[in-house]
Amino acid sequence: MNEEPRSGTDRPASGDAVAGGVDQPATESASEAGHSAPATPRPAKATEGTARTTGAARPAATGTARAAGAAVAAKKAPPPPDPRVEAAKAKAEQVRLALEAELGDGVVEETGAAHLTPMVRVRAADWARAVATLKTHPDWQLNYLEAMAGTDYLAQGYLEVVVYLQSIQLGHFICLKTRTDRNQPELPSLVPVHPGANWEEREIYDLLGVHFSGHPDLRRIMLWDEFTGHPLRKDYNAWDDTDDPAAPAGSAAAAAHPDGTGDNPVHR
Amino acid sequence: MSLIDEKDQVRTEEMLLNVGPQHPSTHGVFRLVVKISGETILDAEPVIGYLHRGTEKLAENLQYTQIIPYTDRLDYLAAMLNNYALCHTVEQALGLEIPERAEYLRVIVMEMNRIASHLLFIGTYLLDLGAMSPFLYVFAEREQIVQMFNEICGARLTYNYMRIGGVKWDAPPGWLDKVRAFVPHMRERLKMYDDLITGNEIFLNRVRGIGKYDTETALAHGMSGINLRCTGLAWDLRRKKPYSLYDRFDFSIPVGQNGDCFDRYYLHLLEMRESLKIIEQALEQIPDSGPVLGKVPKLIRVPAGEYYSGIEGARGELGFYIVSDGKDKPYRLKIRKPSFLNLQLLPQLLRGQNMANLIAILGAVDIVLGEVDA
Numbered sequence: 001m002n003e004e005p006r007s008g009t010d011r012p013a014s015g016d017a018v019a020g021g022v023d024q025p026a027t028e029s030a031s032e033a034g035h036s037a038p039a040t041p042r043p044a045k046a047t048e049g050t051a052r053t054t055g056a057a058r059p060a061a062t063g064t065a066r067a068a069g070a071a072v073a074a075k076k077a078p079p080p081p082d083p084r085v086e087a088a089k090a091k092a093e094q095v096r097l098a099l100e101a102e103l104g105d106g107v108v109e110e111t112g113a114a115h116l117t118p119m120v121r122v123r124a125a126d127w128a129r130a131v132a133t134l135k136t137h138p139d140w141q142l143n144y145l146e147a148m149a150g151t152d153y154l155a156q157g158y159l160e161v162v163v164y165l166q167s168i169q170l171g172h173f174i175c176l177k178t179r180t181d182r183n184q185p186e187l188p189s190l191v192p193v194h195p196g197a198n199w200e201e202r203e204i205y206d207l208l209g210v211h212f213s214g215h216p217d218l219r220r221i222m223l224w225d226e227f228t229g230h231p232l233r234k235d236y237n238a239w240d241d242t243d244d245p246a247a248p249a250g251s252a253a254a255a256a257h258p259d260g261t262g263d264n265p266v267h268r
Numbered sequence: 269m270s271l272i273d274e275k276d277q278v279r280t281e282e283m284l285l286n287v288g289p290q291h292p293s294t295h296g297v298f299r300l301v302v303k304i305s306g307e308t309i310l311d312a313e314p315v316i317g318y319l320h321r322g323t324e325k326l327a328e329n330l331q332y333t334q335i336i337p338y339t340d341r342l343d344y345l346a347a348m349l350n351n352y353a354l355c356h357t358v359e360q361a362l363g364l365e366i367p368e369r370a371e372y373l374r375v376i377v378m379e380m381n382r383i384a385s386h387l388l389f390i391g392t393y394l395l396d397l398g399a400m401s402p403f404l405y406v407f408a409e410r411e412q413i414v415q416m417f418n419e420i421c422g423a424r425l426t427y428n429y430m431r432i433g434g435v436k437w438d439a440p441p442g443w444l445d446k447v448r449a450f451v452p453h454m455r456e457r458l459k460m461y462d463d464l465i466t467g468n469e470i471f472l473n474r475v476r477g478i479g480k481y482d483t484e485t486a487l488a489h490g491m492s493g494i495n496l497r498c499t500g501l502a503w504d505l506r507r508k509k510p511y512s513l514y515d516r517f518d519f520s521i522p523v524g525q526n527g528d529c530f531d532r533y534y535l536h537l538l539e540m541r542e543s544l545k546i547i548e549q550a551l552e553q554i555p556d557s558g559p560v561l562g563k564v565p566k567l568i569r570v571p572a573g574e575y576y577s578g579i580e581g582a583r584g585e586l587g588f589y590i591v592s593d594g595k596d597k598p599y600r601l602k603i604r605k606p607s608f609l610n611l612q613l614l615p616q617l618l619r620g621q622n623m624a625n626l627i628a629i630l631g632a633v634d635i636v637l638g639e640v641d642a
Contacts, residue, residue, distance in 0.1 A: 115361065115575045144487050147576060149589045149602035162589075164576055168487065168503065175576070196490025199612050207324075222317040222641065231325055232600075 085113045092118035095174060098140060102133045114175040117164070127161075127178045128188035128214070134165065134174070135193055141167045142174060145194040150204040152182070154234035159185050159210055163197075180210060189215035207232040280306035289318050293396045293627045296637025300614075300630070304623060312618040312626075314611060319641035327601040332358050332432055332568045335601070340426035342603065343639040345388055346582035348374075348381035348417075351430035353579045356511060357588040358432045358568065361575045366562050370434035371513050372554035376447060377420065377429065378512075379543040379550075383454065384413040385582040386536040386543075389634050393533060394465060396631040397474050402465060409457055412450060419443055432568055434561035448551050451544050458540055466534065475529040479617045479629035482527055490609040493584025494539070495633060498524035498531040505580040512579075517549045529632040536634075569596050576604075583607050583634055603642055607635040 092111035095118060099107050103126055110121040122130040134142040142165035151160045162177040180187050189212035190197035201212045202221040209230035212218055220227060229236055288299040297318035303311040323342065327335045332354075339350035352374055359366065391406035414424045420439055421429035429436055465471060483499040496503050504521040506514040522538035524531030570592035578587030584606025591600040610633050617629050 115573055117576065145490050146578065146585065147587050147589055147602075147604040149600070151591050151600040151602075162574070164589075168501070175574075194490065195488050196609060196612060199608060200490075220317075222320040224317070231322060 082116075084116050088113035088116055088118045091172075091174075092120050095120045095134070095140070098137055099130055099133060102137070103129055114162075117173055117175045119175040119177065121177050121179070124178050124180050124187055128190055128193060131163065131165070131176065131190055132193045134176070139170075140172055140174075141169050142172060144168050145190070145196050145200075146173075148190075148197060148200040148204070150208045150210055150232070152208055152233045154182070157182050159208055161187060161204065161210060163190070185210040187212055189213060189218075191215055206230070209233065282310065287626070289315075293631065294637070295392060295631075295635060296640075298635070298637050298640070300626075302618070302623075302626065307623045309618045309621050309623060309626065312615045314614055316608075316611075316637070316640050319637050321642070323642045324601055324603060327598055329597060331596050332570065332598070335598075336430065336432075337426065337428045340428055341638055342605070342642060343385075343581065343583060343586070343607065343636045344425055345636055346381050346385040347425065347427045348377045348429060349579065349581045349586060351427065352378055352512075353577075353581065353586045354588050355430045355432050356579060357575055357577045357590055358570060360577050361570045361573070361590065361592065362432070362568070364433050364562055364564065367434055367559040369438070369555045369558040370560040370562070372550050373420075373435050373439060373560060374430060375513055375517075375550045376444075376547055376554070377417065377427075377435075379546045380413050380416065380447070382543050382582050383540045384410045386540050389536050390461065390465070390533070393631045393634075394471070396627045397471065399465075399468075399471065402461065405457075405461070405464075409454060416443065416446055416450070419446075431561060431564075433564035434559070436561075438560045444551060444554070447547065451548050451551075454544055455541070458537065458544075462537060466537070472530065474625075474628055475533060475632070477526070478529045478621075478625050479532075479632055480526060480528045481613065481617065485613065486527070489613045491584065491613065492606050492609065493581065494532055494535045495584060495610045497521065498535055499527035500525055505578060505585060509578075511577070513550070514546075516553065517546045519545045529628055532632040532634070567596050569594060570598070578604060581606055583636065583639070584610060605639045605642055607633075607637075607639040608642070611635055611640060 089112060092113065096108040096111050099120070099122065107123055107126045107130060108120055109123055110119075112119045131142075134140045144166040145163055146166045147164040149162050151162070153160060158179040159182055160177055160179050162175060165174050165176055166172070178187065185208075187210055189201060191201065191212075192214065198215070198217070199221060201210075201215055202217070202219060204210050205212060205215075205218055206220040206222050207230055219225065223231075231238070282303060282305045285302045285304055286299065287302055288294040289297040291298075294300070299315040299318070301313045301315060302309055321341070323338050326338060330338070335354060336351055339354050340347040342350050387406040387410045391403040391410075394402040417427055417429075418424050420443055421427045421437060423429075481499065483496075483501045486496045486499050486501070492503070500523050502521045502523050505511070506519075507521055519542040522535055522542065524535055570590065572592055572594040574589070574591045576587060576589040578585040580586075585604060586606055587604030589600075589602040589604065590598050593599045614630065614633060618626060621629065
């Protein structure tokens with residue numbers, strides 16, 4: 001946990017090509033990889049043929065470079081930036097401009113790429129407003145909340161909530177995220193914008209402890225109501241049966257169970 | 269106290285009815301607290317989590333290959349698709365090349381699994397509605413598929429067949445011919461199911477116009493799969509964001525018209541036909557021999573970053589979101605569970621309905637509790 005696990009741009013320089021992005025339109029990927037036309041029978045001798053996980057173009061010679069042990073050479077001269085990552089970053093910039101035009105400067109804290117998906121990080125206070133703006137914005141119309149997740153970055157001291165938004169009409173696919181303090185995690189709820197966020201937010205509240213203000217029914221969903229603590233937090237201790245499972249090291253609770261199993265009835 | 273009130277009507281009062289957690293029609297341990305007045309449902313509250321095993325937390329302490337058996341236990345009726353969804357996300361992150369034969373084998377088993385899963389939906393749905401025979405019929409075909417899976421990977425339910433970079437085993441001799449023979453047989457049987465069920469007056473009266481919603485509602489609630497396509501929107505990730513080899517096959521995406529329970533039932537039937545088409549084409553195109561596992565490092569370390577990719581599972585978009593800090597275990601793994609999101613709309617659909625429609629509406633959502641609770 002000493003380095004920040006984030007955007008897909010800082011990958012090691014081993015020349016590993018990334019497979020095709022999920023946000024690539026169908027027509028492009030098919031043609032780029034030179035796939036045969038649909039329904040064409042494959043010749044039986046194509047034993048050495050390899051298929052991409054999805055068929056997007058890859059930088060030349062990456063496949064052989066790895067096998068030939070050329071990783072050392074690759075470290076000296078970093079590979080050219082992946083054009084798909086660059087395209088994602090450029091798209092993220094456009095999202096930033098659209099958001100700033102609507103909500104004012106300072107709403108966007110960071111842009112980049114989450115692997116091959118454009119990534120925009122917005123201010124926590126404007127979280128719901130930003131999602132609502134992009135939902136109705138004529139150029140984006142991100143009307144389908146495809147996935148939502150929360151992550152605990154213990155070393156950095158924040159919780160991150162990320163949504164993947166899809167535009168059914170226009171085909172855009174954007175990763176939008178925000179951060180909130182670990183000790184006072186609070187975010188505006190997305191339920192008024194996307195009702196589908198209801199259970200996802202309940203799950204994030206349950207397992208990570210983020211409070212979503214304005215949520216109509218913020219209760220635990222997976223665990224029972226009397227449960228204490230939030231298991232997906234990185235400092236969660238399953239064997240600590242005191243009231244505060246997130247007790248910092250050196251506290252009375254932690255001292256009582258130095259190996260985390262001492263006072264557990266299961267081990268008695 | 270009289271049971272008849274002044275207007276000569278039966279006096280009713282509100283009561284709470286617990287459906288589940290142990291109830292055959294909930295297809296697992298799912299509890300529904302229903303508030304009813306007479307025969308009318310006033311409100312319903314799903315209670316989930318009885319099967320919560322903390323897969324996401326467990327995955328944080330497992331190497332990527334070790335997570336694959338855990339995915340078997342999510343949607344245990346379509347474990348091949350779960351296997352693939354995880355492997356696909358990791359492969360995307362690594363930029364791996366998959367041997368062609370492996371990718372074809374994956375497509376074949378995935379589509380077979382989709383058929384097995386849809387078959388079970390039709391069987392159990394009809395059973396919920398009081399028709400016993402289809403349940404017994406569908407298990408015959410499902411058994412054939414399960415037997416073939418047993419031959420290719422040694423398991424009937426929790427396959428653990430796929431690996432990052434390919435599949436674990438090549439098809440045993442003669443296996444592909446068995447699949448080849450199965451396709452026309454299955455086609456015949458589908459015709460029979462169609463005749464047996466789709467035209468049945470009693471069935472139609474129970475499902476037509478019940479549990480209706482429109483595309484807007486479905487999109488707003490994050491629904492996917494058949495639950496979304498029944499409203500008329502052709503949103504199938506195999507077409508919209510092609511993964512694997514799906515851009516090589518000729519198949520169509522059946523969509524519904526009314527967004528009711530009947531459409532959801534019928535789409536399952538139609539999708540099996542499309543799956544058969546895909547299997548047939550894959551069997552034609554698959555190379556006769558070749559490696560089934562690509563060049564994968566012994567210890568898989570995903571480059572630091574975050575990755576999301578979804579596939580069209582049997583129940584909707586099944587996605588994996590992985591945050592990696594460059595180690596051999598994920599820093600965070602989040603599963604986008606289609607059943608979980610599809611279930612959200614249920615209280616809204618049930619409100620104001622007749623009590624007898626509860627099972628018809630719940631069954632058509634097609635949930636698997638292993639996935640809902642993860």
